[in-house]
Amino acid sequence: MAKIPFIVLAAAMPTAAPAQPSGEAAALIAEIGWVLYVGAAAIFVAVAVLLALAMFGPASLRRRLSRPALIVGAGIAFPVAVLTALLLYVLSPTSAATRAAAPLAARIEVTGELWWWRVRYLDASGALLFETANEIRIPTGQPVEFLLKSDNVIHSFWIPELGGKLDMIPGRVNRMRALARTPGTFRGHCAEYCGAQHAQMRLDVQALAPAQFEAWMRAQREPARAAATPLRQGEQLFMQACASCHAVRGTSAAGTLGPDLTHLGSRPSLAAGVLPNNVGALGGWIAGSQHIKPGNGMPSFDQWPGEDLRAVARYLESLK
Structure with missing residues (x-):
């Protein structure tokens, strides 16, 4: 016994x-x-x-x-x-009091959407520097502050290797400080059930050396490069079908319902961590988003011929 x-x-x-x-x-x-x-x-x-x-x-x-x-x-x-x-x-x-007194390297507003992450980098006064989606990059050895929001249901922001969970509650802003001690790539999650695709709501987080982080920030603030001639067909199709929901800075696309795609080609994954980021996955997502992630806010463009899908996918992949 x-x-x-x-x-x-x-x-x-x-x-x-x-x-x-x-x-x-x-x-x-x-x-x-x-x-x-x-x-x-x-x-x-x-x-x-x-x-x-x-x-x-x-x-x-x-x-x-x-x-x-x-x-x-x-x-x-x-x-x-x-x-x-x-x-x-x-x-x-x-040491929380010491960390609170340290100057911030970045202020990052993260909004839980259905089912992806809207990420906005802010300056010291709270003005928008640029917007991205489903990825966060921070410097090592310097504190950053996350401003956590939701406009729909309760989400929970969690990057296990950097800190604890904090809920994102509609109608209020919760704040979290984090300091990455070493460079690396970490996976963030929504830790509060938020609907049908809760399990498919992931976040890529990279901690970079301060110089690399500053270079990335400068690149992200730039508008998208003009489409080269071979990409013009894809750009035109995108403007016709996608610009009402998505933004690409430097073009006439200024939608706010979906993720900002200005530098989509440099992101590690698609659809909040569901797919790797490459031309084939982009084409598959455009054609079958409702089959891959049912219930998300983007319709499937399964009526498009393969040539059009490839053209739009190549244009999006070029946005780096």
Whole structure:
């Protein structure tokens, strides 16, 4: 009988190495989690040992373990002391105040849509610098602030390797600070069920060296390059069918219902992480978006001939 608690404990232990935190907030969460886990495991083992001794130990030991003083101490005083200590540890001041005082490298407004992420980079006064979708890039070693919003349902913004979850609630703006300690590519998620395609609402996050981040920011603020002659047919088709929903800065396309596509060709994925970003995937998404991601806001252009699909896909792929 005494073996059962140890089997349960072993089953609860992690079986694979967890992802290493890359952000200050994620590192703090991981530290708190491990302290609580190790402390709980130690208490569990101690209680299991006492239980085994009380059931199967020598009679003299069992008599001592049955004393009222021990029951009061172990059953009331010990849990109160331990839980109070853990609570004070979890709520203890951290370096949050220091991080709050540090100058921000970027202010990024993220809006949860159905089912994708609208990402807008803002200057210090809150004016728009540029807009992108389903990708975020931040500098390493410098704090950034996320302004989290939703205009439809509740979403939850979560980049596990950088920090904790924070809800995006219609009618209010929640703020989160993050600091990436090392370069890398991370995957963000919506962590609150938000409808049919909740599981297909992912986010690409890249932490870059500060110089690379500044170069990316400058490139993103530029309008799209003019379409070369071989791409003109695709551009014309796009303007006719897509410009009412999508924007491409530097052209007459100024729609706001769908993602800004100004530099679509430089993004790592399509449709909020559903497809890789290449010409074939672009053509497939245009022709069958409702088959790939049912219920999203973009209709399927399955009536277009293959030549038109390829032309529009090549034009979009050129937007870098």
